[in-house]
Amino acid sequence: MESKVTTQNSKTQIPPTKPTKDFLNRLEIYLAKRDGVDKLLKISRYATKIILASSIIPETQNPLINRLKSFESSVGISRKAFRLGKFVQDVNALRTANFSSGYDLDLFLCLIAYGGEGLYYFIEQFVWLGKAGLIDKRHLNRLQKMSAWCEFVGYFGSVSLKVRELRKISENERCLMTSIELSELRGIGCEEEMGKLRKLREKKLMKKLSTIQDLADGLMALADIRDGKGKLSAPMLVSSAGLLSAIISTHKNWLAC
Template sequence: MASRGWLPEPEAVHRPPPTLKIIRYTSRFLLATTLRGDDSELAQRLKRFESSIATSRKAYRLGKFLGGVNTLRRTRLHGPYGALEWLAAGGDTVYYFTEQLTWLVKAGLLPDRLAPRFSRVSAWGEFVSYLGSITLSLLRISLLLEREAALRAELQRQQAKQAVAAATGVAQTRRQVQQQGGMVLAVSTAAGGGLLLPAAAGDDDDGGGSAKALATEIRLLRAQRYLRTRGLMQDLADLLMVLPDIRSSSGKPRGVLEHPATLALAGLVSGCLGAYKNWPGR
């Protein structure tokens, strides 16, 4: 099977700490389910807490757009899938730069009337970034599956060849014994001996080592595919949260995908996947 080649590795996507994300969207999930429509003191405190975390996450992103600028400088536009990498990095840069302006509005340095415009530009930048990242992830997973299928076919071919060679070697040894007079070599049971046959042609170290190398590479490809799939799921969850922001809605959810509980759950999924990826020892 001919391979289309490997996609270059992307620059690391700058993400806020998953701990803050998990705490924030846990609060939003509680406000959208258990405390929905509740005007108690607990609900009001939780709303203020969630808003404070959102502002803290924006402050954490200060200066992160420079990472996107460096990525754009290093990415070759005419290279393999360079346009998609530029799309992802460019959207990421616009998103983080606009988030700084949004934070300045919340801090009181810029007028509040600019907040909706900044929010819209930020959402579109994030949408473009995830669109490019998701497309690249799908292409990489496709290439990993293609390479894994080719290695599996080669491994099965080698195993079948070794099995045929082993059976042929045993048959040849038996014919040699029969040609020498059909004598059966009896060995004392107490000595624990037996008839020693020559090694089969397919059991040499070279063939066995090649099969082991193929099996090891298949396991590594499977692990990479698992990581790519997990990253794809995280991007899809984040993309789901962006969609309501880029639609000109009246502020009311248009369906189950825009329900506050659904969006909060998507944020929790994304945060948990990010925490698992950054877990110590992994």
């Protein structure tokens, strides 16, 4: 009787194995997200911009160039439609930030980062309405300039925050490495510390990629502010920065699935 009870208990204690997601299931989850589709459109848009900025297609093939320009323009308008209401996530981020602890540089940078990005996404809704023809296009240039400035300010705050976070991660990494070295000298097992170090290095890598992405997007915002003037606003450089940003964001969203 006791053997039956223990057998039943042992059966109930075995956790069910979760089925691993194959590529198509993961792709379905990825495409169900707004950011997933948006970044795929971003890749296609800036890949097209790179083709147009290069000499891959001869100038004699005007019909193909015109089609690529039309495709790039329509994808850009489509991406703006995907940003409808996206400013709400920045509003919520500001709501959850703790501003009651007095002056703190991190909180100030959060205000710049989320405030700038939130205003950018909010104004982009009106830019989309202008490009779609619902709003008089006389206001379009002013709205685009305001949008670019808000985006640039937001990325300045975001990069500053991530650089500070990278410093903290590096300090924690050094502390863990010192602890592991001492444990090895004493002959003590340090499997738990090794696991923490591995996760910390993965977090550090993703934070570095995210910083590079923000720098690339900030470069594009600066090009919009300067109306494409200057060496940093060269079409090939800006298009390459946009493609790099899209690939990094796609990688992060894919891992999140």
